[in-house]
Amino acid sequence: MAARVAELPAELKYIQYEHSLESQYLPAIRALISKDLSEPYSIYVYRYFLYQWxxxxFMALDPVDSSLIGVVICKLEHHASHSPPTRRGYIAMLAVAAPYRGHGVATVLVKKAIDAMAQKNADEVVLETEETNIPAMRLYERLGFLRSKKLHRYYLxxxxxxxxxxxxxxxxxDGHEDPNGAADLSLDDMDTAPR
Ligand SMILES: CC(C)(COP(=O)(O)OP(=O)(O)OC[C@H]1O[C@@H](n2cnc3c(N)ncnc32)[C@H](O)[C@@H]1OP(=O)(O)O)[C@@H](O)C(=O)NCCC(=O)NCCS
Structure with missing residues (x-):
């Protein structure tokens, strides 16, 4: 395994995915995500997310050679069957290359994804993560995520x-927004500074 870097090389580039980048980045996105996640995903799963959302x-790129260092993949759907109807954002995949972990790269990626979902009027953002994944649990709970349910034997x-x-x-x-509720949450109020 590559050694962990003590400091990030320089200011990383954070960019939003677009279709024109598929041939350049989709193979690297698949490689990065499949390395650590317990679920193997086919290319159709990636395209399902990337074509629609x-x-x-968002991708974190090395400023020198534009290689992929981290990625977050999400979706946002309207759930009309919920009472009241809900616009739910979902963080489907998140990974940072092992040598670059622990410097806040995932925090920046997740924050950008949440901002983008909030701009599209998401009411909430949900995800699942393994209970033993301490870095992911720490990151999300620091950003204000709460545990809503334990899913026993959820993964393969x-x-x-x-x-x-x-x-x-x-x-x-009754479907009314509470002006004193979570709508006032600002991501900038949270401890999300990159290290
Ligand atoms: C989870 C993951 C994306 C985090 O990426 P990252 O860039 O290192 O994340 P950040 O630096 O923004 O934050 C990680 C947090 O975990 C903490 N952490 C990292 N390794 C840890 C460990 N072994 N034990 C305890 N805490 C740890 C960091 O200190 C940091 O918390 P803090 O800010 O409160 O100190 C990365 O570890 C990864 O790619 N893992 C494999 C794929 C994965 O598990 N994805 C998540 C699926 S939901």
């Missing part, structure tokens, strides 16, 4: 997961 996908490897939720907007059962 590429604007909710038999590990359990937590569903985590970040409320961006408080909606009461």
């Amino acid at each position: 590429g604007h909710l996908c 490897n038999g590990n359990s997961a937590y569903r985590l939720v970040l409320l961006l907007r408080h909606i009461d059962p």
